[in-house]
Amino acid sequence: MKLFQQLLVAPAALGLLAPVAANAADLNINGVSDYASDEDIEQVTSITQFSDVYPTDWAYQALANLIERYGCVAGYPNGSFSGNRAMTRYEAAALLNSCLDSVTELTDDLARLIKEFERELSIIRGRVDGLEARVGELESSQFSTTTKLKGRTSWFLGAVRAKGDAGKLRKEYNADYGATVFSYDLALALKTSFTGKDLLFTRLRSGNSANAFGGAGFPITSLDYPTNTATEVRLGRLYYRFPVGSNFTVVAGPRMRNTENLGYKPSAYTAGGHPQLDLFSGRLGVPMVWNKATGGGFGVTYKSTSDKGDPYLTVAANYVAASANNGDPNSGGFMTDNAKGSITTQIAYGNKKWGVAAGYRYGQCDVSYGRGTEFARRNAFSQACQYSEATGDFDAAGNAIMTDKRSNADSNSWALNAFWRPSESGFVPSISASVGQSYLGGNYNYNTVDTFASWMVGLQWSDVFLMGNDMGFAIGQPMFAAAMDKGTPDDGNYAMELWYEFQVTDNISIAPGVYWLSRPMGELTPDDKSLGIFGGVIQTKFLF
Known part of the structure; x- marks a missing residue:
């Protein structure tokens, strides 16, 4: 036409x-x-x-x-x-x-x-109607349309043994902690989002690792996952995170952790696999900055815009007070002198293949450091906010009258972290390294210790023997006294671990591993004596 x-x-x-x-x-x-x-x-x-x-x-x-x-x-x-x-x-x-x-x-x-195709379309239409009915049933029976539940449980079967010629100390340690144990840890995470971009995070925790794997005896023997709640279910995390614009994220909550809100984890040793010691995994070898302070707090993170896979910049800062829920201003409070507060900051640059980061933490009195030699623990893990001092006067019985004075104790700590992972799995492992120091301040006498230090190097191989299986090895020095007012401290101690993770299914893994602490007591080790700790454990992890 x-x-x-x-x-x-x-x-x-x-x-x-x-x-x-x-x-x-x-x-x-x-x-x-x-x-x-x-x-x-x-x-x-x-x-x-x-x-x-x-x-x-x-x-x-x-x-x-x-x-x-x-x-x-x-x-x-x-x-x-x-x-x-x-x-x-x-x-x-x-x-x-x-x-x-x-x-x-x-x-x-x-x-x-x-x-x-009327017949085929009718069959498809029927299947779609059936799926809609099943989805409707699931939605009506689920406890929340905005919340996802993710769980993890880990089982620990193993033992620790003290070795060395410090006979009395060795026997006492083995008598208290040397038995084979079988314990568990359970974490249930509730992730709630109201807008699709925000996160209300709640985690319930239960465990019974009242043994060396939980840090009993020497805290440095603690593994990463175990906890001890005496089998009770307790609240581990409760915080809310939301974006502000396209580059900033704000977080606040009565139960948050400083190291979980730094925007970037500068380590390949903690991603995948199953590291053993908490020192190397959760604290990245530098517990002075990565001290895992937990309590009430708030923070903000900036992340630069970049194309997928390209390096990006993150800058984060947060404040966490371990005693935020304590209403006594003499021993707690939020943003008070006795809040046991940590101000943690980090600037990092990198992507999933490589990254570098510098961290800083200011700690108030009574803030815990976490993992180090026994000498370091006794001198720095609990920097008292007050101490008693004689006034020069005496009571009727002739006893010296004491007065409490504020110690003005605090600490300034820094850490440098870096990592690199190969493009393909093979003979060359990923490499993670860190080094850090902490400086004590105040007018309280900490056995004349001024400076603490630590470092680590971690290697991890992917797809070892079978696809999906990982192997790792790490060596380093947990926090030790590096400088004193008088004399040179002999507080050195080496820690090392070796592990292999077998991926049974996508949600089940079994990881046998061993670790060795050459001198966990540090300066407190008797002269001309040796005392080391050997640990072996099989960790089984279930994800659901």
């Missing part, structure tokens, strides 16, 4: 194009004559049939799409399109009607296909 002939049977399309009746003078008689003069012209099937249309024309692609997809563009008998020529409303109506005819043909084809 020619365009002019189509015009005669397209009153509906004409009405849409012309809100008022067209004047006869608007009709391009020459154009109509051109369309109607050649009875042999056919519909254009390719844009290349037009002699005056070129790829450089601004509407070239749009015209090509109309021809190839809908076949509703015609040209003049001379083979031209005359794209710059003025068009009458009659011609526009005729072209629109041609396109409507093509759409009608497509609709007819679609109806034919629907009828031809």
Whole structure:
């Protein structure tokens, strides 16, 4: 059908194009004559049939799409399109009607296909209805439409033994902690989101590791996962995190942890696999900054914008008070002198393949450091906020009168972390390293200790023997006294571990491992004597 002939049977399309009746003078008689003069012209099937249309024309692609997809563009008998020529409303109506005819043909084809596959479509429709019913049932029976529950339970089977020629100390330690134990840890995480970008995080925790794997005897023997709640279920975390703009994230809550809100974890040794000692995994070898302070607090994280996979910058700072829920200003409070507060900051740059970070933490009195030699623990893990001092006066019985004074104790700590992982698994492992120091302040005598230090290097291999199985080895020195007012401390102690994780299924793994502490008592080790701790454990982890 020619365009002019189509015009005669397209009153509906004409009405849409012309809100008022067209004047006869608007009709391009020459154009109509051109369309109607050649009875042999056919519909254009390719844009290349037009002699005056070129790829450089601004509407070239749009015209090509109309021809190839809908076949509703015609040209003049001379083979031209005359794209710059003025068009009458009659011609526009005729072209629109041609396109409507093509759409009608497509609709007819679609109806034919629907009828031809009516049986198959009916089966699919029934399955969709069944799925909708099942989804509706799940939604009606679930406890929350905004919350996801994720769980982890770990079992620990193993023992520790003291070695060395410090006979009395060795026997006492083995008598108290040397039995084979079988304990557990259970963590249930509730992740709630109200907008899709925020997170209300609640974690319930239970465990019974009242043994060396939980830090009894020497805290440095503690593994990463174990906890001891005497089998009671306790609240481990409760905080709310939400974005502000596209680069900032704010977090606040009565039960948050400083190291979980630094925006970036600069270690490959803690990602995947199953490291043993808490010193190497949860605290990244630098417990002075990564001390895992937990309590009431708030923080903010900045993350720069970058393309996926490219390095990015993060800057984070938070404040956490371990005694935030204590209403006695002499021993607790929130943002008070006795709050046991930690101000932790970190600046990091990297991606999943490599990264570097610098961290700093200011600690108030009574803030715990975590993992170190026994000498370091007794001198720095509990920096008393007050101490007693004689006034110079005596009571009626002749006893010296004492007065409590504020120690003004605090600490300033720094840490440097870096890691790199190969592009493909193989003989070359990922490498993680860290080093840090802490400086004590105040007018309290901490056995003349001024400075503490620690470091570690961790290696991890992926897909060892079987796909998905990892192996790791780490060595370092837990926090030890590095400087004193007088003399040189002999507080050195080396820690090392070796483990292999066998991935049974996607949600079950078994990880046997061993670790060795060469001198956990440090400076307190008797002269000319040795005392080391050997530990072996099989950890089984279930994720659900």
